[in-house]
Amino acid sequence: MPGGPTRNADLWLGRARKNDASAAAARQAVAHLKPAVVVTGGSRGIGRAIAQRFASHGHHVAIVARTKDDLKNSALEIERHTGQPVLPITCDLTSPKAFAIISQDLEQAGYFLDVLVNNAGLGLAGPFVEQDETDIAQLVELNILVLTSLSRHALPAMLARRRGGLLNVASLGAYVPGPHQAAYYASKAYVVSLTEAMAVENYGSGVRFCVLAPGPVETRFHAKMGADTARYRRIIPALSPDAVARAAYRGYYFGLRVVAPGWLGPISHAALKILPHPISVPIMAWLLKRDAE
């Protein structure tokens, strides 16, 4: 029997598709283009490894960063490893035109934005009060404003097509305040909160929402933010970007809401959620403190 309580239950549970005709029309509108996975900050580190992982599974990939030569070299390297063409998009994501630039470059190359990996991010170490105001503003702009704005721009078309998704890169630091990296940890808490809320708002929409929450990963990130002498660098083993990318890809495709890579990831994730802040925050303060402080 079409309709009736079973159909309503299916719709409510997100198992059935409402208004499939409009989704078909939205897909038809991009039928002349190929779906692409766009990875922000895809020129090095975790972003590059995620781009390579998607490409190795046969996806069309575009990588976005500011430094043209790094971007071109990474695109060529990924192509060499995977045999898939990779589109480099040179763009400062803090530009108000960033989404327009990405969309235009994609369309010119024959792609549409199917999966957005919001990976580009900045860290900042040291006591909050001693940090430069401009550096803090740049961190908030990239880690929070850019991710929010790109997600908001990308989502309507994904929802209309009932396909694609957002893979937002946070950190295990999202689950606890981080003295000596206060603004960075707070920015990643925002990423988890936003992504999980969007996932529930759009449950059953056919669009995936996944948040990646790694612990320390061996990239230039720590040196760049001035955290190389922090205790956690000596005590906590850092994962390789490839291991993180493997877990991210698998988690995204299995429909996990949160991916905490590595064997220590799920344990730390659970511990940070269970431990009360009067216990966990002083531990974080000790781990994040740098030699000179």
Ligand SMILES: NC(=O)c1ccc[n+]([C@@H]2O[C@H](COP(=O)([O-])OP(=O)(O)OC[C@H]3O[C@@H](n4cnc5c(N)ncnc54)[C@H](OP(=O)(O)O)[C@@H]3O)[C@@H](O)[C@H]2O)c1
């Ligand atoms: N490494 C870790 O231990 C770790 C742990 C947990 C979470 N994370 C998160 O993982 C993400 C990636 O970290 P990572 O370690 O791979 O960092 P990374 O090695 O420093 O790479 C950052 C990437 O972002 C790009 N980028 C920076 N600012 C940009 C801007 N304004 N516009 C466009 N691209 C920009 C960089 O290229 P250009 O400089 O050329 O623009 C580069 O491709 C971040 O969100 C970070 O918070 C990292």
